[in-house]
Amino acid sequence: MSSIDHDSIRNAAPLGFDQNREDIARGKIESIEYFSTTVGCKRKAMIYLPPGYSEDFSYNVLYLLHGIGGDEEEWYKHAGPQVILDNLYADRKLAPMIVVLPNGRAMANDRAVGDLFDSDKLKAFEDFESDLLQDLIPYIESNYSVQIGREKRALAGLSMGGGQSLNIGLANLDRFAWIGGFSSAPNTKEPELLVPNPEEASAKLSLLWLSCGVLDNLKHVSDRTHAYLERNNVPHIWYEESGDHDWPVWKNDLYHFSQLIFR
Secondary structure, three states: OOOOOHHHHOOOOOOOOOOOOOOOOOOEEEEEEEEEOOOOEEEEEEEEEOOOOOOOOOEEEEEEEOOOOOOOOHHHHHHOHHHHHHHHHHOOOOOOEEEEEEOOOOOOOOOOOOOOOOHHHHHHHHHHHHHHHHHHHHHHHHHOOEOOOHHHEEEEEEOHHHHHHHHHHHHOOOOOOEEEEEOOOOOOOOHHHHOOOHHHHHHHOOEEEEEEEOOOOOHHHHHHHHHHHHHOOOOOEEEEEOOOOOHHHHHHHHHHHHHHOOO
16 A cells, blocks of 8 residues: 555545635536446436546546435535546646446435435445446446546545445455545445455555544444554554534535545
C-alpha cells in the first residue's frame, strides 16, 4: 500500500469546500440507464464527468454508494458531490476520475419506499454485487473513456453503502484497489470474513479507508473492523471525526478520500 499523509486528513475540510465557486471550470452530472441482467430490467444511475471530460483521455472511476434510505440521487440531493469535486479539480487536488452513483438496491422496484428493512430489500443490497460487477461496470467501461483494471477502480459508500463497499471490494481485490467505508452499517461482514487473508489484502490494496463520526451509534461496526485490521497488520486509514451519522461527516469523507485515490 502506498504511503499516506495522515496529517492531511486530521482536520475537517476547509470552510467553503462544498460551496459553488465563481469562475472555475465545472463538470457535468447526469442520469444514465443501463440494462441489468442481474435484475432483468433497466436501472438508473448518475454519473459525474469532470471539467473538460474528453474521449481523448482515459479516466479512473470511483463508484460511490448511498445509504439504506437513498437511491442513485441521494448523494446528489444531499451532498452536491459535483460541487466538492469541481472545487478540488480547480485546486489541482484530484487525479482525473469520473464518479458513478448507482442504486445499490438491486431489485425491479428499487425505490426507497415502504419498510426499508424488508427482507427482499435487504437481499437486494446483497444482490447489488452481481449488478455492479456484471452489469454496471461493463456498461461504464463500454460507454465512457475509462481505464480498465483494479488500480483504476475505487469503491466507497456511506452507511449501508459503506458496508457494501467493504463487503464487495474486499471480496473482489482483483477488481478494486481503492476501498472506502464511511460510517459503515451493520450489513458489514464480520472482519474475519471481510479479510480472511490479511497478507493478501495488505499486498493488493492501494488504500483501505475507514471513517466514522465519534457520536455515531453505529461506530462499533467500524471500531471492530479497525481493531481487526490493526491486529493483523493490514495497512489502512482510520479516521475518527467529529459528528454523527449525517451528511457533514460524509461530505467531509468524500473531500478527503477523493484526494487520496488513484495516486
